[in-house]
Amino acid sequence: xxxMKTHKGAAxxxxxxASGKIMHAHAFKSHILTKKNQKRIRSFRDEEALVKGDSxxxxxxxxxxxxxxxx
Numbered sequence: 001x002x003x004m005k006t007h008k009g010a011a012x013x014x015x016x017x018a019s020g021k022i023m024h025a026h027a028f029k030s031h032i033l034t035k036k037n038q039k040r041i042r043s044f045r046d047e048e049a050l051v052k053g054d055s056x057x058x059x060x061x062x063x064x065x066x067x068x069x070x071x
Contacts, residue, residue: 004060004063006061006062006063007061007062010058010061010062011061011062011063013025014050014058014062015047016059016062021049021050021055022049022050022055022058022059022062023047023048023049023050024047024048024050025044025047025048026043026044026045026046026047026048027044028044029041029044029045
């Protein structure tokens, strides 16, 4: 059976931490920022952990990552 290919759209939007959590950026920071207060805009900078229910789908799409070569 062939290898699973990484979904490149998902790979650009999510990242896996060393502990295995999947992180994602906040939405609503790309445009129409004039009506949003600065405290709200600053809070969009931080990444957030993905909820557990969605992480199974994203894990399948972003793949397991490369394993280190054993010498």
